[in-house]
Amino acid sequence: MPLPYYxxxxxxxxxxxxxxxxxxxxxxSIVTLEYADGILxxxxxxxxxxxxxxEIYDRIAFAxxxxxxxxxxxxIAGIRHADVKGYPYxxxxxxxxxxxxAYSQALGNIFTQDIKPFEVEVLVAEVGDANGSKSxxxxxxxxxxxxxxxNYAAMGGQADEIRRFLKDHYHDGMGLDESLQLGVRAxxxxxxxxxxxxxxxxxxxxxxxxxxxxxxxxxxxxxxLLGTTK
Amino acid sequence: MNDxxxxxxxxxxxxxxxxxxxxxxxxxxxxxxxxxxxxHGTTVLAMRYRDGVIMAGDRQATAGYQVASRRIEKIFKADxxxxxxxxxxxxxxxxxxxxxxxxxxxxxxxxxxxxxxxxKANKLGQMxxxxxxxxxxxxxxxxxxxxxxxxxxxxxxxxxDITGGRYEERDYDAQGSGSKDARDSLKKLWKRDMPRDEAMxxxxxxxxxxxxxxxxxxxxxxxxxxxxxxKTITRxxxxxxxxxxxxxxxxxxxxxxTKTGTGS
Numbered sequence: 001m002p003l004p005y006y007x008x009x010x011x012x013x014x015x016x017x018x019x020x021x022x023x024x025x026x027x028x029s030i031v032t033l034e035y036a037d038g039i040l041x042x043x044x045x046x047x048x049x050x051x052x053x054x055e056i057y058d059r060i061a062f063a064x065x066x067x068x069x070x071x072x073x074x075x076i077a078g079i080r081h082a083d084v085k086g087y088p089y090x091x092x093x094x095x096x097x098x099x100x101x102a103y104s105q106a107l108g109n110i111f112t113q114d115i116k117p118f119e120v121e122v123l124v125a126e127v128g129d130a131n132g133s134k135s136x137x138x139x140x141x142x143x144x145x146x147x148x149x150x151n152y153a154a155m156g157g158q159a160d161e162i163r164r165f166l167k168d169h170y171h172d173g174m175g176l177d178e179s180l181q182l183g184v185r186a187x188x189x190x191x192x193x194x195x196x197x198x199x200x201x202x203x204x205x206x207x208x209x210x211x212x213x214x215x216x217x218x219x220x221x222x223x224x225l226l227g228t229t230k
Numbered sequence: 231m232n233d234x235x236x237x238x239x240x241x242x243x244x245x246x247x248x249x250x251x252x253x254x255x256x257x258x259x260x261x262x263x264x265x266x267x268x269x270h271g272t273t274v275l276a277m278r279y280r281d282g283v284i285m286a287g288d289r290q291a292t293a294g295y296q297v298a299s300r301r302i303e304k305i306f307k308a309d310x311x312x313x314x315x316x317x318x319x320x321x322x323x324x325x326x327x328x329x330x331x332x333x334x335x336x337x338x339x340x341x342x343x344x345x346x347x348x349x350k351a352n353k354l355g356q357m358x359x360x361x362x363x364x365x366x367x368x369x370x371x372x373x374x375x376x377x378x379x380x381x382x383x384x385x386x387x388x389x390x391d392i393t394g395g396r397y398e399e400r401d402y403d404a405q406g407s408g409s410k411d412a413r414d415s416l417k418k419l420w421k422r423d424m425p426r427d428e429a430m431x432x433x434x435x436x437x438x439x440x441x442x443x444x445x446x447x448x449x450x451x452x453x454x455x456x457x458x459x460x461k462t463i464t465r466x467x468x469x470x471x472x473x474x475x476x477x478x479x480x481x482x483x484x485x486x487x488t489k490t491g492t493g494s
Contacts, residue, residue, distance in 0.1 A: 055339050079339045087332050212335075 016117045020142035023119025024066045029156030030123065031186050032063065032149075033170065034135055035179035038127045038207045042183040045201040053203045055214035057082040057094045059127045061205050065156040066120035066142070074103060074122055091211075096126030100138035100146055108144025117142055121155040127205035127213050135205075158190040165189045176204065177225045184226065197222040268369065269298035271323055272446040274305065274315030275412050275436055276376040276387040277402035277420060279429035282464035283376040283385035285313050286433040288408070288441060289456050290448025291320045300448060305459050307468045309334045312350055312377025313461055317406030319369040326357055326371050333357075347379040351388045351396055359394030374405045378463050385463060408440030408447035415439040430460055430471065434479050450480040 028044040030052060041063050043052040052071075053063045056078045064071025081102055086094040103122055111117045121141050128135040137149040152170050154162035165186045174182065180202065188195050202217040209215060217225070252259055274287035287304035290297060298320070305315045306327040314330060316323035333353060338344050345353070354375050361371050376387040388396055389403045402420050404412035415436035424432065437458045441449030450457050457480055460471040486492065 051342060054342070076340055079336065083332055083336050087329070 016111060017143060020111075020117045020119050024121055024142065024155075025157040027065050027067075027156055029154060029158050029162055029187055030063050030065050031162055031166065031183045032123060032125055032137055032153045033166070033174070033179045033183050034137075034151050034172075035174045035176055035204075037176065037204075038213065039125045039135055039137070039205040040176065040179050040183060041123075041125065041203050041205075042180065042187060043201040044187050044195060044199055046199050048201075051201060053201055053216075055203075055212070056099065056124070057086060058091055058211050059205060059207075059213045060094065060096050060099065061125045061203065061214050063123040063125070063155075064120055065122075067118070070118045071120040071122055074106070074118075074120065077106070078103070078124075096124045096136050096138060100124045100140060100148075103138075103140045104144045104146040106144075107140060107142060111143040123153060123155060125205060127207050130207055154186070161190050162186045177227070180222075180225050181227070197226060267294035267296075269293045269302075269320040270446065271302065271304050271317045271320045271406060272448070273404060273406040273408035273412055273437060273440045273444065274317050274374055275402065275404035275409070275416065275433060276315060276374045276399075277416060277429065277433060278385045278387065278400075280423045280425055281385075282378045282462065283387055284426075284429050284433050284460065284462050285315050285374070285376050286437055286458055286460045287315050288437055288448045288458050289451075290446070292407070292446040295445075297448075300451065300454065300456055303459055305461050306331065307461070308350065308375070308377070309338065309344065310467045311344070311380065311463060312347065312375065313463055313468055314354070315374040315376070315405065316371065317373065317409070318371040319364075322361060322364060322369050323371040323373065326361065326373070330354055330357060344380075346381070347377045347386060350377065351375050351398075354388075355390060355394040355396040357394075358390050358392065362393055365392040372405055374403060376463060378465055380465075383465070404436065404440070406447070408437075408444030411443040411447075412436040412440040426462065430475075431479050431483065433460060434458060434476070435483055438480070438483055450477075450484065452481075452484075 030043040033040045041053045041061060043063065045052050050068060053061065054075055056062045060082065062075050062078055064075060078099055081099055082094045107118055119142060124138045126136045137153050139147045139149050139153050139155060152166045154166065169182055184195050197219045202222055204215055204217065205213045206215050207213060269291040271291055272288055276283055276285045285305045289301050291299040291302045302320060305313055308314050308331055314327050316327055334345060334350060354373065358371060370392045372390055372392060374387060374389055379386050387399050387403060389399055389405060390396055402416045419432045419435055438449055441447040457473060457476045460476055462469045462471060
């Protein structure tokens with residue numbers, strides 16, 4: 001009986017990480033920014049039907065980059081996690097932190113145990129109250145690494161360049177239009193073309209809204225906010 | 231008759247079984263027996279009007295001959311375009327309304343799209359059917375479901391029986407212990423395409439009539455400032471009618487009745 005090839009664990013992890021990173025780098029990017037009334041999520045996504053950004057619970061949103069079928073699975077798992085928790089307890093007991101931890105566990109297990117790791121990064125954002133509780137943004141990588149981000153976050157192929165750009169240009173207390181324009185400039189920082197409302201999927205967690213804070217911004221008002229209406 | 235007495239010992243229910251004895255003498259001691267007096271919601275109604283549907287309910291929960299609560303809410307928002315009015319055992323009914331809300335929201339989030347109004351109405355029917363066993367023991371839940379049908383561009387309403395049977399009503403319907411009186415009232419007052427003000431007044435007239443005739447239904451409570459709930463469901467969504475406005479209309483109706491002697 002032939003012996004199976006020996007591959008050292010270091011080599012195996014390195015290969016898997018490289019494979020996942022390559023997959024993610026092929027996809028378009030997403031930025032998230034805190035603005036005066038909540039959290040803004042901007043994705044470069046020409047499709048109006050296949051979403052990268054969506055609602056998980058009252059004050060929690062999800063964003064994913066990489067392979068669509070993989071982060072779509074994670075999104076639905078997130079909605080299930082949140083609804084199953086909020087129904088027997090209270091809606092206030094559903095937190096981004098618990099959800100981010102669950103994603104981290106799941107992605108970590110898949111990365112170590114499965115032959116093929118997920119080629120995704122996901123982001124979980126929870127908007128704080130008007131009375132001063134802080135917003136939270138968690139960024140979970142393909143191998144389960146979890147980071148909490150402040151003020152802004154970027155993920156996807158050009159994440160590093162976008163993060164550098166946002167570091168130089170982000171400031172507190174921006175209005176929705178200003179933060180949106182900054183987010184779009186950040187997404188186009190590595191490309192020559194200007195992004196229009198047709199290339200973008202935009203949503204906000206708006207703390208001024210009643211119970212469900214998540215709201216998509218359709219193309220019409222989006223072009224107004226971008227200041228590109230003719 | 232004498233024969234019956236002589237054959238008494240042949241009756242299957244008279245034997246050496248203690249359970250049978252208990253069933254005859256103290257059925258409330260048997261596990262799973264008929265439920266004791268639990269709070270029951272009393273009267274809710276739904277009716278079509280020009281812009282969609284209006285839903286209204288009194289605020290009282292009744293347990294036997296006691297007022298269990300004076301301020302419960304019986305009309306719940308199911309989602310942006312529909313609502314549930316609950317009647318029957320208040321505890322299971324509120325639980326069912328909450329489960330139904332979560333069900334609709336869960337579907338909407340996973341699918342990225344709303345269920346159709348028919349889909350929502352069917353789903354609620356299935357939930358009522360799941361409650362059938364509890365219903366047989368006196369914990370029946372019989373809601374009214376109403377909503378705005380985006381495709382058809384009209385308001386629609388549905389009533390149910392305890393087995394989950396779903397029946398669409400065209401114009402109006404009421405449910406709960408005072409429902410017959412509310413329906414009688416609506417039968418005389420309801421008109422096609424009423425504007426909002428008139429529809430609201432009609433709904434409140436019907437609830438006041440129900441409270442008048444049915445001991446379980448609570449009327450406008452001027453002392454404590456408790457008034458029926460009224461909600462509207464239109465193309466632009468599920469809307470609350472402000473307490474002040476309901477108070478004004480209730481006071482106007484009562485003043486009118488005092489003056490003319492209507493309903494005395």
